[in-house]
Amino acid sequence: MRYAILSDIHGNLEALEAVLEDIAHQQIDVTICLGDIVGYYPDPESCIKLVKEHIVYSVAGNHDYAAIGLIDTKNFTYFAYEAMEWTKKQLSESSKEYLGSLPLSVQMDKMLFTHSSPVKPKNFIYIFPNSDIAIQDAFGSMVYRLNFIGHSHCPFFVFQDENKINLHRDNSITINRDYYYLVNVGSVGQPRNYDPRSCYTIYDTDQELVSLNFVAYDYRKTQKKVKNSNLPEFLADRLQTGR
Ligand SMILES: [Fe+2]
Known part of the structure; x- marks a missing residue:
């Protein structure tokens, strides 16, 4: 079996199209989306449509739930908040219904898929490679050996052998x-x-190999759309540096 797992699309249609195109050439059996389909970028509706068409399994991210008022945006950064207010106005009723139908986790073939830390996924706890406490908590609660997450937008592998927790660079x-x-x-x-x-x-x-796949896409097109949509320009700028 070959699984493709993707996350944090954030309304970036050009990026999603490029990734789906790449997946189409990778002999993938099952594709799973780890949430944050919307928020930040100008095509939330089109991204939801593509996810619905191409991906059977998806979990909810904090931006997906915020877009339909299931969580509030008081802890969002200024840019996330501004983009979320904009996003809310773009969504059709059927898209809102879809976002509301997304579960917080999916268990499949002895693997767990969540947006954020697998510990209480409804709390949307961030895990970065240096999040020592959150990483320890996550390993302390694991039921399955393989646990896939998104949320921090930073790809990494952490594993626990007989002795300790290790970061694999x-x-x-x-x-x-x-x-x-x-x-x-x-x-x-x-x-x-x-x-x-x-x-x-x-x-x-x-x-028995898990690999990160990097796909170039036309981010300049997305940048132009950001500017034409009156979304914060910082959101356009960060796409070319990837940070
Ligand atoms: Fe995200």
Whole structure:
């Protein structure tokens, strides 16, 4: 089996189209979306439509729930808040219904998929590679050996062997069936790992290999749309630096 796992599209249609095109050439059996389909960029409706067409399994991100008022935006940054107010006005009733139907987690083939930390996913706790406490909490609560997340827009692998929790600094990792893994699959629509390319993850069960896949897309087109939509310009600028 080959799984493609993507996250944090954030209304960036050009990025999503490029990633779906890449996935179409990767002999993928199952594609899973880890949420934040909307928020930040100018095409929330089109992104929801594409996700509905191409992806059967999706979980909710905090921006998805914020867009329909299920969580409030008081902890959002200024740019996230501004973009969310804009996004709310773009969504059709059927898109709102779809976002509201998304679960907080999906369990499949002994793997767990959530937007944020698998610990109480409704709290949308961020995990970065240096989030020592959040990482310890996540490993302390794991039921399955493979756990896939998004939310921080920073792709990484962390695993727990017999002795300790380790950060694996590479673009792929071979799975040892005795260890536990936390994989951040990266972001399609707003990478923050100093690389403007979209990032998603493939898990190949035959090779027992989890790999990060980077896809270049025409972010200049997205930047122009941001400016024409009166969304904050910072959101356009950050696309070319990937941060
Ligand atoms: Fe996000």
